[in-house]
Amino acid sequence: MTTTPFPTATILGYPRIGPDRELKKALEAFWRGAIPAADAEQAAQDLRRANRARLASLGLGRDDSAIPEASSYYDHVLDTAVAVGAVPARFADVVGPDGAVDLAGYSTIARGRGEDAPLEMTKWFDSNYHYLVPEIGPDTVFRAADRRRAAEVREAVADGFVTRPVLVGPVTFLLLAKPTDDAPEDFRPLDRLADLLPVYAELLAELRAAGAEWVQLDEPALVTDTHTVGREAVLAAVTSAYDALVAAPGRPALLVAAPYGDLRDALAPLVATGIEAVGIDLVRGAQPEDPSVLAGTTVVAGVVDGHNIWRGDLSAALSAASELGAHAAAVSVSPSTSLLHVPHDVSREEHLDPELRSWLAFADQKVSQVVTLARGLTEGQDAVRAELDEAAESLARRASTTGVRIPSIRERVAALTADDAERGDVDDRRTAQQEALGLGLLPTTTIGSFPQTGDIRRSRAAHARGDLSDADYEDAMRAEIARVVALQEDLGLDVVVHGEPERNDMVQYFAENLDGFAVTQHGWVQSYGSRATRPSILWGDVSRPAPITVSWSSYAASLTPKPVKGMLTGPVTILAWSFVRDDQPLGDTALQVALALRDEIADLEAAGIGIVQVDEPALRELLPLRSEDQPAYLDWSVRSFRVATSGVDRATQIHTHLCYSEFAEVIDAIDGLGADVTSIEAARSRMEVVDDVAASGFSRGVGPGVYDIHSPRVPSVAEITGLIETALDGVSTDLLWINPDCGLKTRGYDETVAALRNMVEAANTVRERVRVRA
The missing domain is CATH 3.20.20.210 (TIM Barrel)
Structure with a gap:
């Protein structure tokens, strides 16, 4: 295949909700019934177009795949699940005959309805972002079901952009999934990789046909060694997955990005598959131990911290990117992660102390840093000397500013002893x-907020x-x-x-x-x-x-x-x-x-x-x-x-x-x-933590949540009673507390009162049963 060269400056993702939370407001209006789906979709389209234009104005290329196509109505993992048809059976009715899921159905999967619980939610690696956990079983039918990303690529082309669509990679997608409730005990979602790969191949071909020259597949699961399947199984899956996708007909060029850490032993097998580009996190990770494995591969060097808002040391970042140039086919500069973890634009923070503001880089400033570093990489350090010197001066001022280091506070920390962390029997x-x-x-109690x-x-x-x-x-x-x-x-x-x-x-x-x-x-x-x-x-x-x-x-x-x-x-x-x-x-x-x-x-x-x-x-x-x-x-x-x-x-x-x-x-x-x-x-x-509590011998009070506050549904008395009874299988009656999962700040009063009333009634019911049993 003919590969269009990868741009020298790019980002892995951009904030998705809008500088003034435009998407949030439109979605919540749709969920309330205040606007139709078409209006929410128009707001999302307006935001996508504004973001592309903004990124181009900051220096990313309009026609070289530098701008990622990574928007989402709710969650990128859910987007991928819907795209490959992995919709739980309880929501089968929201799937159209062609496999597509409209905005109402998508929202139902994310937020639940009635007695149908939404997908479980958990943390995205070591960030404060939460993703929805796919449910995969032996009988899950994969198919190329949702064409939303391809439609976004065509939308960009119509506006004069060639963008790079982003999907969660197949290995990470399956490693993040959980087995369906009816799956055999020894089943692992990764067991379904061979069935999933043809669907990815079909999606890639569709994206290429829509106008995408490059596609980004995010594989952050490769930087962690804590998967229950074992590292050997993960590395074998990497080889299997990308051998197959590289050989897929009609595909675009592939960038496989691995943010949040160090690929280590996954780097060599990944690049050996023949992918055109690999994204390496050089903020949380390190230079490859054997950089010779990069020969023939474009490296997207994540040298700007995408996870924090400090301006950083641009000279060190440029040196890190340059070091890879002696080994890779080409080097591109990027942030270490998607910029969804940082705000849009620090220049809007006019109330901040100007000195503090000069130390900071939000998403737009990081894009500018990437563009600067790419110019330094291609034209030499002297071409960006002023920018490098200004960043160094900012770091020096920051280190010497009053309040950064206060001797009395540091002396108090230094004086702490072991006794200061003990409470007794x-x-x-x-x-x-x-x-x-x-x-x-x-x-009974609540977690805190109402x-x-x-x-x-x-x-x-x-x-x-x-x-x-x-x-x-x-x-x-x-x-x-x-x-x-x-x-x-x-x-x-x-x-x-x-x-x-x-x-x-x-x-x-x-x-x-x-x-x-x-x-x-x-x-x-x-x-x-x-x-x-x-x-x-x-x-x-x-x-x-x-x-x-x-x-x-x-x-x-x-x-x-x-x-x-x-x-x-x-x-x-x-x-x-x-x-x-x-x-x-x-x-x-x-x-x-x-x-x-x-x-x-x-x-x-x-x-x-x-x-x-x-x-x-x-x-x-x-x-x-x-x-x-x-x-x-x-x-x-x-x-x-x-x-x-x-x-x-x-x-x-x-x-x-x-x-x-x-x-x-x-x-x-x-x-x-x-x-x-x-x-x-x-x-x-559904009280999965109770087994962990029981196995650990935890000997103090425990309140496993009985009411999911991240969904608007009100759990019934029977449902909560069942959860309490399940909890009592692993927690003794004298240690068990009854409470919601989390604070109630984001909920409305009607649903909150109804749910708490049911919670108290369920607690009273179980108390009586316990007394009778005794």
Whole structure:
């Protein structure tokens, strides 16, 4: 085949929701029934066209496949599942005769309906993005079913662009899938690779016919060694898959990208298949040990950090890309990952301190960096000397700026001892807490947040603009807290929360109240589906200038005789869901945050709050993708949590919460946190975590979620009762808590009240059954 040369500058993906969350707004309007599907699809098309034009204006080529075609209505893994016909049987009715799935059907698979649960959701490698888990069984029928990506390529061609469509690669797609419920116990989705490959070949041919000269297949699963199938099976699958796809008739040229880490032993077999280009992450990964294997292959060198927002060292990036030039057929410059992990444009952040802003590069700035480095690669360093020098000067200014390093904070961290991370005997704590709290069998609670209504958001926005006084804002928040406390008492919940109406985000709220952080106005990043967050920027040494949550929790406690939980976000999650400084080890930064939280917990305890929940939903998220790197991470992450929570009396009950944590992978670390109660996502996976809990011998309180809050459906009393009974198969009655999977911030009040009412009724039903059995 004739191969069009790969462009010297490219990106692997671009933010998908729009600079002002245009796609989010259109989708949610469609889901509410406020607009027809055609209007949502038009909004998506407008965004695709705007993105192509923007990328071309930043220097990427219009006609050389430099611009990726990687948009998505909800999730790129779901897109691939739909494209190959892997739709679960419970949603078979949304599939048309030709295999196509319209926007309504696609949304149904993603979000569920009635008694039909959506696809399970979990973390995308070590990022804060969530993907939908495909369900593959021995009888799953694969076919080239959805032609949406080919239609987008034709749309681009009509607008004068030759773009590069992106799909999840076949090996990663199957490694990320889970077996269907009826699959044999020894079945692995990877067993279906031979059946899947002809479908990929057909899709590739269709994309070529639509006008695509190159197609990007993302294979990030190749950079991790934690797959249950074993590394040998993964490497054999790589050879099998790409031997077949390279030989497929009528295909475009193939770029296989492997972001988030180091290909290591997968590099040689991958390039040996004859793929035209390979994408290597040189930010998280390293130069190949044997670069001679790259002979004859174009290397797309990921030398710009696609996972963080710092401007970086452009001279070092250029050197890394240049080093590959002596071995590869050609070298192209790119970010290390898709830019979906960073916001659109730092120039919009006019409220940020100009010096801080000069240290940052969002998606558009990273595109410009890639273009600069590509010019340096082809024309020589002198051609971009001014840009390289400016980046170096920015790094130097950053290192010397006041607040980046504060001696008193560093001295406090250095003074920590082993005793600062210890709380004493577990049984002694349990006895003291039972006497203090008086909780009965199967206590019910929520994870923390309640729905954020339009009134709450308007009040917060008005206060931020200065249109609502501090006193009036506090009155509005107190009124909402009073309403939430009264609602929980009416529902019959045993442990009450204040509902967090004052919090815009579980990390940003703390960032706004801790020194060493900055927050953005437009820095939205997709988390899952239509949901987006604004990660804060942790740029300097961290400390707590004043109490943050105490007044709100104390007010809630004054309204009810029931125990009230104080709600904090843990140090690991604050790091994971922020853009964190890259000039010191993460463990050092985590201990600074931990000490700030330790001070907050001490003040909550002094105010009479007897339960404090320190959420760590991101504990699994930051787990290194290579098993050899995991012990060091788990050591500092567990220590930071224990430092934050070990300054309290034995009668104060410490909770933590984890979601999408793949419990078995980090069970020892979760146990090591030492929390008195751990709540964890379990509803979408139908209590799969219970087996892990039982096998581990976990000896403290556990609350496996019984209500999936990431879907609008309301689980029935019978469904929740069944989940509680399943939980009791692996957790003793004196340790089991009943709670939703996660916070309720994103849900509406009608569905929330109905679901919680069913949850309490189910708990009461099971309590009675337990008493009868006893």
